Structures are given as structure tokens and as C-alpha cells.
Amino acid sequence: MGQSRGLPPGDMAPGRSERVQRIMAAVDERRDELVAFVQELVRVPSVTGQEGEVQALVAARFRATGLETDVWEPDPAILAPYAEHVTMTDFAGRPNVVGRLPGTGGGRSLILNAHIDTVEPGDPARWTHPPFAAEVTDGRLYGRGACDMKTGLATHLFALAAVRAAGYAPRGDVTVQSTISEEDGGAGALAAVLRGYRADAAIITEPTQLAVVPAQGGSLMFRLHVPGWSAHACVRDEGVSAVEKFALLHRALLAFETRRNAEIAHPLYAPIANKVPINVGVVRAGSWPSSVPEWLEAEGRAGLVPGEELDAFRDRFLAEVEAAAATDPFLRDHPPRVEWFSGQFAPAEVPADGPLARLLLDAHQAVTGGTPPVEAVTYGADMRHFVVFGDTPCLMYGAGDVRLAHHADEHVELDELITSTKTIAVAIADWCGVD
Ligand SMILES: [Zn+2]
Known part of the structure; x- marks a missing residue:
């Protein structure tokens, strides 16, 4: 030995x-x-x-x-x-x-x-x-x-x-x-x-x-409420699909994750490709196949590294969602809502x-x-x-x-x-x- x-x-x-x-x-x-x-x-x-x-x-x-x-x-x-x-x-x-x-x-x-x-x-x-x-x-x-x-x-x-x-x-x-x-x-x-x-x-x-x-790492559970506008599927262009609006917000969250990974300088996290995963694990939307979905709820988990404050991160996450919503005419007038739920782990x-x-x-x-x-x-x-x-x-x-x-x-x-x-x-x- x-x-x-x-x-x-x-x-x-x-x-x-x-x-x-x-x-x-x-x-x-x-x-x-x-x-x-x-x-x-x-x-x-x-x-x-x-x-x-x-x-x-x-x-x-x-x-x-x-x-x-x-x-x-x-x-x-x-x-x-x-x-x-x-x-x-x-x-x-x-x-x-x-x-x-x-x-x-x-x-x-x-x-x-x-x-x-x-x-x-x-x-x-x-x-x-x-x-x-x-x-x-x-x-x-x-x-x-x-x-x-x-x-x-x-x-x-x-x-x-x-x-x-x-x-x-x-x-x-x-x-x-x-x-x-x-x-x-x-x-x-x-x-x-x-x-x-x-x-x-x-x-x-x-x-x-x-x-x-x-x-x-830390992790925060979030619930994203995305609005839509219902219509019969046969005239779906008269409605607004919450599913399609969610796709836009989801892309924004993944881009946020990419930017965070580039920013984080904690030396122990350097070898880890995705230091702060943002995962959407549950999506629920709509109520009928033949109706344009007027609501969507997405539940996910965002990661943090040591040194990050929960409150500051929550503010930033919210700002990211708001900025993404601001790029869309419907979401600008019908803003999505972020709710924090379950464990908020430092x-x-x-x-x-x-x-x-x-x-x-x-x-x-x-x-x-x-x-x-x-x-x-x-x-x-x-x-x-x-x-x-x-x-x-x-x-x-x-x-x-x-x-x-x-x-x-x-x-x-x-x-x-x-x-x-x-x-x-x-x-x-x-x-x-x-x-
Ligand atoms: Zn264990």
C-alpha cells in the first residue's frame, strides 16, 4: 500500500x-x-x-x-x-x-x-x-x-x-x-x-x-404560466396557441442557460459542461385536441452554483422571461407569469x-x-x-x-x-x- x-x-x-x-x-x-x-x-x-x-x-x-x-x-x-x-x-x-x-x-x-x-x-x-x-x-x-x-x-x-x-x-x-x-x-x-x-x-x-x-449546486423549482387565446381548431389562426408561445419562452430559457454556463467562473465547475442545467420536466396545456390551447403550465428546475444568491437569481430569471415575452406581440400584452414552488435549494x-x-x-x-x-x-x-x-x-x-x-x-x-x-x-x- x-x-x-x-x-x-x-x-x-x-x-x-x-x-x-x-x-x-x-x-x-x-x-x-x-x-x-x-x-x-x-x-x-x-x-x-x-x-x-x-x-x-x-x-x-x-x-x-x-x-x-x-x-x-x-x-x-x-x-x-x-x-x-x-x-x-x-x-x-x-x-x-x-x-x-x-x-x-x-x-x-x-x-x-x-x-x-x-x-x-x-x-x-x-x-x-x-x-x-x-x-x-x-x-x-x-x-x-x-x-x-x-x-x-x-x-x-x-x-x-x-x-x-x-x-x-x-x-x-x-x-x-x-x-x-x-x-x-x-x-x-x-x-x-x-x-x-x-x-x-x-x-x-x-x-x-x-x-x-x-x-x-443549488436548485430552484419554477412554474411558468403561459397564456393563449382559445378558438376552434377549424379557425385556429383566430386563436393564439399557448404551446407555440411556450416554445419561444423555452428557447429563451435554454439561451439563458448557455449564457450562464459561459459566465460562471467557479474553478471546481470548470470541467462540467452544463454547470447550471435548466430543465423543463412537466408541461401541461389545453383541454381538447380540437381547441387552440388557451393556457400552458411548464414546471422546471434551474441550477445554481455556490456563490449565487437565490433572490438575485430569481430576479434575473424573471427578467429573462419578461425580455423574451417583450419580443412577442401577444405575450407583450398577455405576459407569462413565473411562480416559485416546492424546494428552493441553496x-x-x-x-x-x-x-x-x-x-x-x-x-x-x-x-x-x-x-x-x-x-x-x-x-x-x-x-x-x-x-x-x-x-x-x-x-x-x-x-x-x-x-x-x-x-x-x-x-x-x-x-x-x-x-x-x-x-x-x-x-x-x-x-x-x-x-
Ligand atoms: Zn443521496
């Missing part, structure tokens, strides 16, 4: 190399148990809204491993002032589960977060490995949530277990979180922050393919050369001998809640490929799972200090 080769001098602390070896060995010894635990999690479906059953399993596991375990349902009244940042639904029967290992004193604290909810499995016929069977074939574990991100929760739990099994007690508090409702905006993680779970740093094991991800970042990013780079290097890529992502995730509302620096690092995350045959490479577990374990010891 050559884990001492390539380490920066500051990390050549006496005993670290031996500690890394012992922690890695402790992870290897638990490989089968770790894989079995991921399988156990995948076999209990936990689509957003139905996290209760799997959380009971998680809570039992946390208690069995000696963590001080806190189980609670997010309180809508406490979340209410933050309603635009999450999706407010019914949280009854959908608890968060948080397990805490108090430090022996004098170390930095660390939160290890994973969301337990998953997206729907979709059409089962598209899966060659059934979505809740958790089959292991050719070094891969298949199933809904396998990479996004039941693997991530197991990573945290087994990383902490490996540190302790190797004979080390973290000096700072380590808190493992299994939170709900990430896929629809992160009410669970926000509820944990608002309950007072803050720390000197937080790591989320979203599937990053072992890249260190200190920057996440982008977030921590310094790419800051202490937390350095921690993961060093830990990954100690484990693999190589340097992981440092990347940004264009999606939104729970890290923003820690950074924006919890005053807790947070980044993402984990096994699995996000491109597989919401698809049929979602899977994780077991070797990546083991590497990420070793990296998180070494990071716990490095960050919190150990006795």
Missing part, C-alpha cells in the same frame, strides 16, 4: 502509520459483516415517506453498537420557518435516528450523515437484479439504495466500529445520523441541525466515486483547500496511496443544511456512482465500499484525535 509514501510531512505524526494499518485491518476483518448489513438495509424498502421500518432496524443497530441513540420525528412547527428550503410533508412514523459516541475529551467533533430514504424502484421489469433482493454478484451489490445511500450509512457505522475495534477511542464526539426525506429536500437533515446537532465538521457519504466533493461549499477537504484527501491517500479528485456536483444535497443553517463545514465523499443512483440495477462496487469505509475510519481518528 505504501501509505507513508506521498503523505504530506504534517501527517507523518508518530504512530499514525501504525494506526492507519490497524484501522484498515479492522475494516477488512469486518468486510462480510459490512456487506451483510448493507444487504439488510436494502431489503427493507424505504422510499421517501416510508422510512419508519428501516429506521427501527437502524436504531436497534445503533443501540447494539453502544451509541447514545436519539429517535424523533421532525416537528413541522420547528421546520415551518424554513419551509421553502425543504418539502413539508407528514413526518409521523418517519423518525430520524442519531447515534452519538461521546468523545474522551479534547478532540474535534464530527458528524457522519447519511440519508436513509431512497427514490422509487420504478418498473421492476427493468431490473435484472430485483430492487430489494440485495444480490451480490461479481463484486457488486445491487438494489434500490445500494449506492444512494444505504452503503453510506453502513460506511459510517463500520468506520466508527473499526476505529474502536482497533483499540482507539475518539477524543471528540462522533455523531452518526440516519436522516429521512433527503430525496425531496432534506427535511430530516435540517431537523437534525435545528435539534442542535452541530459539530466542528460533517461528512456525508453520498456516492461520489471516492471523489472529495466540497461544492454542491448551493453550498466549503473551501477546496480547507482543513476538512485536506482531512479527506490525506485519509484517502493513506488508505489507497493515491490522490482522490476534488470535484463539484450540480445536484443539491443535504450538505447545504449543515453549511448554511448549522454553521458546520460539510463535504461529501463516498462509494458508488451517482449516475446509477436513481436507475434500474443501482449498485455499488464492494471494493469501493471497503475503501470508503477505511477512509472515513482514518478520517475519524485524524479529525477527532484518539486515545
Whole structure:
């Protein structure tokens, strides 16, 4: 492994190399148990809204491993002032589960977060490995949530277990979180922050393919209301089609996206072709095939990069729609309307050369001998809640490929799972200090 080769001098602390070896060995010894635990999690479906059953399993596991375990349902009244940042639904029967290992004193604290909810499995016929069977074939574990991100929760739990099994007690508090409702905006993680779970740093094991991800995009949901003028199809030229007017506005939004991509100078986003996607995902219009449609509603999602303010972006988006409408005689007199709805997710970042990013780079290097890529992502995730509302620096690092995350045959490479577990374990010891 050559884990001492390539380490920066500051990390050549006496005993670290031996500690890394012992922690890695402790992870290897638990490989089968770790894989079995991921399988156990995948076999209990936990689509957003139905996290209760799997959380009971998680809570039992946390208690069995000696963590001080806190189980609670997010309180809508406490979340209410933050309603635009999450999706407010019914949280009854959908608890968060948080397990805490108090430090022996004098170390930095660390939160290890994973969301337990998953997206729907979709059409089962598209899966060659059934979505809740958790089959292991050719070094891969298949199933809904396998990479996004039941693997991530197991990573945290087994990383902490490996540190302790190797004979080390973290000096700072380590808190493992299994939170709900990430896929629809992160009410669970926000509820944990608002309950007072803050720390000197937080790591989320979203599937990053072992890249260190200190920057996440934001996203805003919009609804565009486009007017038309109804007429019988037989005299359609006497009406105005809202569908045709939408086409004009849609082209304007795509041109806006192109201009934004050319303007954005954030260095971590430089390798990403479309840094700020504007996607129209739903279009509804008209009421009858033989009538000119007098209304259209288009729902979409616009992306933001860290450093952009939500209000300023919303103003600019509106100005783009108005400018496009001004070029059309009908829309000039019948202006389209923009409505913001559902989650309004802020982008977030921590310094790419800051202490937390350095921690993961060093830990990954100690484990693999190589340097992981440092990347940004264009999606939104729970890290923003820690950074924006919890005053807790947070980044993402984990096994699995996000491109597989919401698809049929979602899977994780077991070797990546083991590497990420070793990296998180070494990071716990490095960050919190150990006795
Ligand atoms: Zn996820």
C-alpha cells in the first residue's frame, strides 16, 4: 500500500502509520459483516415517506453498537420557518435516528450523515437484479439504495466500529445520523441541525466515486404560466396557441442557460459542461385536441452554483422571461407569469483547500496511496443544511456512482465500499484525535 509514501510531512505524526494499518485491518476483518448489513438495509424498502421500518432496524443497530441513540420525528412547527428550503410533508412514523459516541475529551467533533430514504424502484421489469433482493454478484451489490445511500450509512457505522475495534477511542464526539426525506429536500437533515446537532465538521457519504466533493449546486423549482387565446381548431389562426408561445419562452430559457454556463467562473465547475442545467420536466396545456390551447403550465428546475444568491437569481430569471415575452406581440400584452414552488435549494461549499477537504484527501491517500479528485456536483444535497443553517463545514465523499443512483440495477462496487469505509475510519481518528 505504501501509505507513508506521498503523505504530506504534517501527517507523518508518530504512530499514525501504525494506526492507519490497524484501522484498515479492522475494516477488512469486518468486510462480510459490512456487506451483510448493507444487504439488510436494502431489503427493507424505504422510499421517501416510508422510512419508519428501516429506521427501527437502524436504531436497534445503533443501540447494539453502544451509541447514545436519539429517535424523533421532525416537528413541522420547528421546520415551518424554513419551509421553502425543504418539502413539508407528514413526518409521523418517519423518525430520524442519531447515534452519538461521546468523545474522551479534547478532540474535534464530527458528524457522519447519511440519508436513509431512497427514490422509487420504478418498473421492476427493468431490473435484472430485483430492487430489494440485495444480490451480490461479481463484486457488486445491487438494489434500490445500494449506492444512494444505504452503503453510506453502513460506511459510517463500520468506520466508527473499526476505529474502536482497533483499540482507539475518539477524543471528540462522533455523531452518526440516519436522516429521512433527503430525496425531496432534506427535511430530516435540517431537523437534525435545528435539534442542535452541530459539530466542528460533517461528512456525508453520498456516492461520489471516492471523489472529495466540497461544492454542491443549488436548485430552484419554477412554474411558468403561459397564456393563449382559445378558438376552434377549424379557425385556429383566430386563436393564439399557448404551446407555440411556450416554445419561444423555452428557447429563451435554454439561451439563458448557455449564457450562464459561459459566465460562471467557479474553478471546481470548470470541467462540467452544463454547470447550471435548466430543465423543463412537466408541461401541461389545453383541454381538447380540437381547441387552440388557451393556457400552458411548464414546471422546471434551474441550477445554481455556490456563490449565487437565490433572490438575485430569481430576479434575473424573471427578467429573462419578461425580455423574451417583450419580443412577442401577444405575450407583450398577455405576459407569462413565473411562480416559485416546492424546494428552493441553496448551493453550498466549503473551501477546496480547507482543513476538512485536506482531512479527506490525506485519509484517502493513506488508505489507497493515491490522490482522490476534488470535484463539484450540480445536484443539491443535504450538505447545504449543515453549511448554511448549522454553521458546520460539510463535504461529501463516498462509494458508488451517482449516475446509477436513481436507475434500474443501482449498485455499488464492494471494493469501493471497503475503501470508503477505511477512509472515513482514518478520517475519524485524524479529525477527532484518539486515545
Ligand atoms: Zn443521496
